[in-house]
Amino acid sequence: MDAPAFSDVEVNPNQRLSSVLLNEFNYFPWSRAVSLALGGRSKIGYVNGAIEAPVITSSTYELWLRKDQLVMSWLLNSTEIAEIFSYSESSMHLWKQVKEMYGNQNNVARVFQLKKNLASLQQGSKTFVQHLGSLTNMWNELDVYRPHTTDATVLIKRAKEDKIFQLLASLGPEFEDLRSHILMNAELPSFTGVCAIIQREEVRRKVMNQETKDSVSETRAYVSSNKRPEGKVYKGKRPDLKCSYCDSLGHIKDRCWILHTELKPKFLKETKGPEIKGTQKYLNNNSYMANHAATLSTEGMVNFTTNPAALINDFAAYLYSK
Template identity: 30%
Template sequence: MTEQLEREALYIHPSENSSLVLSSSPLDGKNFLPWNRSVYVALGTKMKLGFIDGTFSRPTIDSATFEQWRRVDLMVMSWIWNSISKDMVESFMYVSSSRELWLEIQAYVTKLKKIWNELMCLAPAPKCTCGGCSCGVNKGIAERNENTQLMQFLIGLYESFDNERSQILMQDPIPDLERAFSMIFTVEKQRAVQTDLGDSSRHMAY
């Protein structure tokens, strides 16, 4: 990246602050492609794509631009968080850079899509064949199918998620598959962070 491009990437307009939203439709697990495009374009117009695609990587801590880079990177992180639905955003709070956040979102969506595909293979959704259905049966079938997929997802969880499974089943109304997946994903990330902290503490002790 040239010095001119770096200066532009590190510039924050006075009207831009941490409450800025990049997409009019928050990421909810079902709208990743249009959301991804919207955020990508928004960051591109602000010359901030380098922070999420890895082309403007973190400078060394003794670099003259380190603090400025970190400030802008944190700003980009906040913009992306603001563009994620409240039900999902907690799943992505355990990251240290906007690049890591972007990769986490992609991994989340890929994993969710894989689960959807696996569940659809196990229990494909039945469809009304009468044509131009107006009796509402299609809606009922879709709701029943989603509940079935949710149950299959919960049943397939490891025993270590027994408490989370019970909490989900006790909620009224029971959350949909995307929300349940987000809850489990968040717990999984929290445990990973705690494990890393525990390992770091043990290494320091020695």
């Protein structure tokens, strides 16, 4: 029996080439890991063009196509964004598309994130080996973006960038959008320029907040001035109402207890004595009550009490007797 042309590993289209999956920020470490994996399988030539596609009529075309599609499956399985490249014509075409989209982009944002993560990383519940592995991965990725150099110009530029990174990392969460906007520039502004941008944003926020407060205050004032009196909630009597039946303030004729005894509170219904029209009008006149208090007592009013409800009924009975 002939030996199989491919091992089980080589013919598995669901295999991943690396534990590092491609996303928007890690092209360089991903491309290095995938290149090593393809080189170890003697398939790197399919993505770098060293193994060219034969003419479609060639007897070797079918074998080449089989291997190329296998490599393309591995590449797609090694990304988090496979749907973007799923219709690539070949593995080399896919490789070039990924490089054009992510390999030439500005990596300032990724450097900032790596430095921020390194500064805040804690061991937590990880073992020392796991913790060291996390640090090493970030150090290695940072070395890809910032390879070692003795060029004074490059070193000075990196030192200025680090100051900007520290400044942006110290900003509050309300500046997240501004921070992202600055980091996505093709070239970082100068430190002074970044400070000016942040100050302008702070002033803009203050102005917008003040305008919002003023708008809310105007809206509340408008609602208050145009609100119907019937919609107001009062605690106690309403001074804007006057009863046309007893001429008293605080209610209207439809709510008058004298005219509508069924509206009287329970504690007043339990008192005894007749109620007549005009009683409340006289009771509201404090000067009248003060001037005639002695007369009421000398003319034989019985059971005079300081209870307001009983006083109303007693005084009504007195007036009725007159």
